[in-house]
Amino acid sequence: MIALLIRDLRLATRAGGGFGLAVAFFLILCALVPFGVGPDTSALRPIAPGILWLGALLACLLSLDRIFALDYEDGSLDLLATAPLPLEGVVAVKALAHWITTMLPLVVAAPLFGLLLHLPAQAVPWLIISLLIGTPAMSMLGAFGAAVTVGLRRGGLLLSLLVLPLYIPTLIFGTEVIRRGQEGGDPATPLLFLAGITTGVIALIPFAAAAALRINLR
Numbered sequence: 484m485i486a487l488l489i490r491d492l493r494l495a496t497r498a499g500g501g502f503g504l505a506v507a508f509f510l511i512l513c514a515l516v517p518f519g520v521g522p523d524t525s526a527l528r529p530i531a532p533g534i535l536w537l538g539a540l541l542a543c544l545l546s547l548d549r550i551f552a553l554d555y556e557d558g559s560l561d562l563l564a565t566a567p568l569p570l571e572g573v574v575a576v577k578a579l580a581h582w583i584t585t586m587l588p589l590v591v592a593a594p595l596f597g598l599l600l601h602l603p604a605q606a607v608p609w610l611i612i613s614l615l616i617g618t619p620a621m622s623m624l625g626a627f628g629a630a631v632t633v634g635l636r637r638g639g640l641l642l643s644l645l646v647l648p649l650y651i652p653t654l655i656f657g658t659e660v661i662r663r664g665q666e667g668g669d670p671a672t673p674l675l676f677l678a679g680i681t682t683g684v685i686a687l688i689p690f691a692a693a694a695a696l697r698i699n700l701r
Contacts, residue, residue: 484568484576491580494553495546505542505585506592512538513596524601531600532610532661538596539589539614540621540650544643546585547625550577551633551696560633564700570693574626578689582622590614602665609664613677617657620681623688624649630692633699652680 516534520526554560563573593614594607602610628646635641659673 484572487563487568487573487576488580491577492584495549495580495584504545506588508545509538509542509589509592509596512541513599516600527601528603528665531597531602532606532658532665534600535593535597535602535610535661536613536617536654536657539586539593539618540654542589543586543618543621543625544646546581547629547646548632548639548642550581550626550629552629555633560696561700564696570696571689574630574689574692574696575623575685578619578623578626581625582619586614586618586622590618602661605667606661606665609661609670613657613660613670613674616674616681617653617677620653620684621650623684627688627692627695630695630699633696653677656680 513534516530517527520530551560554563564570566573590611593610594602597607597610625646628642628649631645632642656673656677660670660677662668663670663673
């Protein structure tokens, strides 16, 4: 599993579309919002949590189709399906590689981009915590969408349509954590819901994604 993880990390770095593109997209979105709604602090602060989470969500979509596409094109996915490592483990490793190369850099950069939206200092720790807890679910759900659409021509749009509705609960509770932290409230309840969603997704989605891969590889 470690060898597969290292291989996927190298492929993600060499193939492009990893952390550089995602962070650049996140930065552009956060930089453009003040031009659209105005630079007034009172206008930006209420929407900052939603914009930051929405930016992370959209940046995640940029590289989802690459999770299995490269392996499918060169035949490596067929070999992985017959390897001693269960296909569920392959899905989990590839989702982890996607999270490390795409989502983790966004978590690191998010506090800096929050400055563009005048996010209060007391909300920054909750921003980081919510992204750390919620983004693994996004990568895992993205792996499921990539498994369902692998091998389809121009499957990127279908992948986005399939995955976006599944991201909504994570988006809602992740935004609520930051909003409550920003207003001095108690973010424990939405944080627990967010953690529960991520735990459930990590526990169940590898089996669904592996089943989808087996069907597509027949």
